[in-house]
Amino acid sequence: MTSRMTSWAVLDSSIALATVLPERFSQEATALLSSLAGQQIQIAVPTLFHYEIVAVLRKHAHRGALTAEEAESKCDLLLAQPVQAMIDDALLRRGLALATQFNRPTAYDAQYLAVAERLGCDFWTADERLYNAVNTQLSWVRWLGGAATP
Numbered sequence: 001m002t003s004r005m006t007s008w009a010v011l012d013s014s015i016a017l018a019t020v021l022p023e024r025f026s027q028e029a030t031a032l033l034s035s036l037a038g039q040q041i042q043i044a045v046p047t048l049f050h051y052e053i054v055a056v057l058r059k060h061a062h063r064g065a066l067t068a069e070e071a072e073s074k075c076d077l078l079l080a081q082p083v084q085a086m087i088d089d090a091l092l093r094r095g096l097a098l099a100t101q102f103n104r105p106t107a108y109d110a111q112y113l114a115v116a117e118r119l120g121c122d123f124w125t126a127d128e129r130l131y132n133a134v135n136t137q138l139s140w141v142r143w144l145g146g147a148a149t150p
Helices: 013-018 026-038 048-063 068-079 089-101 108-119 128-134
Strands: 008-011 042-046 083-086 122-125 141-143
Touching: 008 013, 008 026, 008 108, 013 026, 013 048, 013 122, 042 048, 042 108, 048 068, 048 083, 048 108, 089 108, 108 122, 128 141
Parallel strands: 008 042, 008 122, 042 083, 122 141
Antiparallel strands: none
């Protein structure tokens, strides 16, 4: 029996959301997900990912940009995506340490960094501010607006 190594990528919720909402990098987000699927690269996320998706879709519905039914449909579509959600005390602590190291105001984004660091894989984000804050020290952080898809 041969063991198969799994290739991973971590994507933040902004990329997933850009595939169902009209965002600045919607086309690039769709291309990235297609490229990863074509290469059989699995997507890992912190469990926070699912809460962020629900929160953003609700915000769009509350503002009238989506109907409640549209938000629910988009939510169902995103939650059905095959992602491996990860959480444990060590990841949470590492996220806090990374947020501190990079002087981030919250630890949310750093949770994605902690997952990617653990898996030794690329982390993709559409958040240019986050990318700019960490890219000089974390070569595996990729900005959707500035790099070709894998």
